[in-house]
Amino acid sequence: xxxxxxxxxxxxxxxxxxxxxxxxxxxxxxxxxxxxxxxxxxxxxxxxxxxxxxxxxxxxxxxxxxxxxxxxxxxxxxxxxxxxxxxxxxxxxxxxxxxxxxxxxxxxxxxxxxxxxxxxxxxxxxxxxxxxxxxxxxxxxxxxxxxxxxxxxxxxxxxxxxxxxxxxxxxxxxxxxxxxxxxxxxxxxxxxxxxxxxxxxxxxxxxxxxxxxxxxxxxxxxxxxxxxxxxxxxxxxxxxxxxxxxxxxxxx
Numbered sequence: 475x476x477x478x479x480x481x482x483x484x485x486x487x488x489x490x491x492x493x494x495x496x497x498x499x500x501x502x503x504x505x506x507x508x509x510x511x512x513x514x515x516x517x518x519x520x521x522x523x524x525x526x527x528x529x530x531x532x533x534x535x536x537x538x539x540x541x542x543x544x545x546x547x548x549x550x551x552x553x554x555x556x557x558x559x560x561x562x563x564x565x566x567x568x569x570x571x572x573x574x575x576x577x578x579x580x581x582x583x584x585x586x587x588x589x590x591x592x593x594x595x596x597x598x599x600x601x602x603x604x605x606x607x608x609x610x611x612x613x614x615x616x617x618x619x620x621x622x623x624x625x626x627x628x629x630x631x632x633x634x635x636x637x638x639x640x641x642x643x644x645x646x647x648x649x650x651x652x653x654x655x656x657x658x659x660x661x662x663x664x665x666x667x668x669x670x671x672x673x674x675x676x677x678x679x680x681x682x683x684x685x686x687x688x689x690x691x692x693x694x695x696x697x698x699x700x701x702x703x704x705x706x707x708x709x710x711x712x713x714x715x716x717x718x719x720x721x722x723x724x725x726x
Contacts, residue, residue: 476711477504479530481523481545482537483515484508487559490700491534492516501708504528507545508537523548531711534703535560542567546574555579555713557706559586559699561627572717579713583720584631586702590676591720593691597632597678598639600689605640609682610657616667616675624666632678633662 478495482488483506492515495501505528506519513519520526523533523545533549533556535542542563547570549556555578558571574580583591605611615629625648637644644662657663674693679686693699702720709723 476501476532476708477528477530478502478707478711479505479507479523479526479528479533481507481533481535481556482541482560483517483519484510484513485536487536487696487700487703489513490696491536491703494697494700495704498704501704504530509541530554532557532707534707536703539563539567543570546570549580550574550577553578553715555710556581557703557710558582559703575717576715578715579710579718580716581706581710581718581720581722583702583706585628586699586706586720587691587693588702588705588720588724589691589693589698590628590632591702591724593676593678593689594632594635595721595724597635597689600680600687601636601639604680604682604687605636607682608659609680609687610659611636611644612663612665612679612681614665614667614677614679616669616672618672619668619670621668624668625664626666626674626676628674628676629664629666632676633664636662636678 478501480488480491480503503517505517505526506515507523507526508519509521511519533554535556536559539560539562571580613629613633615626617626633646643660647661647663673695676691678689706723
């Protein structure tokens with residue numbers, strides 16, 4: 475049985491993870507960590523990971539960037555594997571992530587969805603055929619009206635997957651409104667839509683002569699990210715120190 479600590483257990487995603495694993499026969503929540511204690515959970519909750527004395531095999535983090543430094547330091551000291559699902563980390567925090575990975579296993583990904591990460595793998599294969607054949611590539615992402623950043627980190631990660639497969643030949647274009655020129659062959663256009671309660675939709679378009687191939691992923695709820703995080707925790711428990719990402723998980 476894998477024992478897991480949820481860092482940020484009383485947030486929305488922490489509660490989704492709690493409900494997701496309650497009937498899991500292979501993984502259980504040993505403890506939670508959250509500064510807000512207003513929810514009753516079926517496990518003990520501590521105000522910080524440093525105060526947590528529960529034995530665990532892995533930490534799943536769905537907290538905030540402000541809570542990262544101490545959490546990473548504790549994981550580093552205790553050599554406790556950690557799945558990082560929190561975004562918006564500073565350059566200094568990203569450096570701390572790398573330092574932590576020298577002492578314990580760390581898994582970090584732009585998107586925890588298994589489907590998105592499988593899509594990234596498929597895009598590399600598609601690009602090696604379609605990009606070489608001269609197809610234009612566009613990425614369109616759609617999210618709810620409360621999302622602050624644009625384009626999404628996932629849209630950039632999808633574009634990066636294509637670019638990596640093509641040895642970095644592409645530049646990214648986010649706005650054509652100020653341009654009066656034809657589309658360049660060495661660019662990937664990335665467009666953002668914000669509205670309503672869209673959880674997340676990403677489309678990657680390969681447009682060629684007389685045909686269009688589209689890869690599309692739609693998230694209908696945040697449960698897809700929780701499921702990916704749980705699978706990542708299952709994968710990471712017991713792994714040696716180092717940096718991992720979701721591409722390692724979907725190889726299983």
